[in-house]
Amino acid sequence: MTIDVVVFPVAGLGSRFLPVTKAVPKEMLPIVDIPLIQLAVEEAHRAGIRDVVLVTSASKRAIEDHFDHSWELEHMLESRGKTELLQHVRTVFPPGMRFSVVRQPQALGLGHAVLCAQPVVGNRPFAVMLPDDLIDAPGAGCLADMVALHRETGAYSLAVEEVPREQTGRYGVVSLRGERITGMVEKPKPEVAPSTLAVVGRYVLPAEVFTALQEVKPGAGGEIQLTDGIAALLGRCEFRPHRFAGVRYDCGSKLGHLMANFAWAMKDPALAAALRPWIQEQLR
Numbered sequence: 001m002t003i004d005v006v007v008f009p010v011a012g013l014g015s016r017f018l019p020v021t022k023a024v025p026k027e028m029l030p031i032v033d034i035p036l037i038q039l040a041v042e043e044a045h046r047a048g049i050r051d052v053v054l055v056t057s058a059s060k061r062a063i064e065d066h067f068d069h070s071w072e073l074e075h076m077l078e079s080r081g082k083t084e085l086l087q088h089v090r091t092v093f094p095p096g097m098r099f100s101v102v103r104q105p106q107a108l109g110l111g112h113a114v115l116c117a118q119p120v121v122g123n124r125p126f127a128v129m130l131p132d133d134l135i136d137a138p139g140a141g142c143l144a145d146m147v148a149l150h151r152e153t154g155a156y157s158l159a160v161e162e163v164p165r166e167q168t169g170r171y172g173v174v175s176l177r178g179e180r181i182t183g184m185v186e187k188p189k190p191e192v193a194p195s196t197l198a199v200v201g202r203y204v205l206p207a208e209v210f211t212a213l214q215e216v217k218p219g220a221g222g223e224i225q226l227t228d229g230i231a232a233l234l235g236r237c238e239f240r241p242h243r244f245a246g247v248r249y250d251c252g253s254k255l256g257h258l259m260a261n262f263a264w265a266m267k268d269p270a271l272a273a274a275l276r277p278w279i280q281e282q283l284r
């Protein structure tokens with residue numbers, strides 16, 4: 001079965017990026033000149049997905065506005081002959097992509113945000129992407145590989161990465177038997193973590209996770225955790241770890257966001273040519 005819908009839970013508070021996130025959603029932070037959410041939507045498009053569900057909150061209007069037409073702006077650019085900029089504005093919508101918006105009335109946790117998408121997703125298997133985990137992977141990208149795995153084997157999957165043991169308390173951590181996930185725990189202390197394999201922001205999930213999430217009680221941090229909903233299904237559905245190729249930038253942290261900006265700037269020949277000598281100068 002193919003995956004044709006992706007959920008973006010983007011209703012969190014973004015407290016690590018205050019004060020900028022007081023009025024600007026974390027997902028609208030730019031990587032050079034493209035907001036994080038747009039890079040994630042482009043990755044979903046490359047994975048063949050055409051239905052996007054944004055789970056937002058009252059302070060996140062800028063995200064829906066970004067994926068809406070701005071007729072005034074387009075008309076102005078057209079009448080002034082700024083065709084290159086016009087093209088740039090229009091490519092915000094990858095071709096054929098359909099957007100729906102649902103609200104999470106209160107930030108009760110990632111699992112709760114995913115559950116808010118159930119009326120739109122329905123009975124379909126679906127993907128979840130956290131846009132602040134920016135993954136620079138070869139080929140069509142991390143999610144495309146996970147969607148292909150589901151199409152070829154029927155298995156669901158979670159993107160995972162090895163992390164230093166002292167950092168397990170920041171992630172969901174999995175245990176494995178062979179290439180099957182057999183256990184998951186949210187934010188374990190290093191001394192009790194079942195492994196150092198951490199889940200990062202890409203998931204391919206069965207619709208049954210909605211039913212499981214309805215039963216989940218608040219867990220780590222008093223929030224409804226997606227990890228707990230998935231853990232309840234591990235005995236019934238096959239979940240595999242997806243060790244993606246490439247680099248993940250944690251753009252929910254200042255350092256990760258700075259590094260991603262630098263990496264993306266270095267992909268642009270003109271910016272790279274100007275940045276390289278400037279950085280060498282700074283390092284001296």
Ligand code: UTP
Pocket residue numbers: 009010011012013014015016017026055104106107108109110112113130131132252
């Ligand atoms: P984070 O743990 O990164 O939380 O959430 P956050 O609020 O975005 O940022 P910090 O930690 O306060 O700086 C992981 C993902 O889950 C979403 C967030 O928007 C982010 O994409 N989320 C989290 C929700 O949509 N709703 C919630 O209630 C909690």
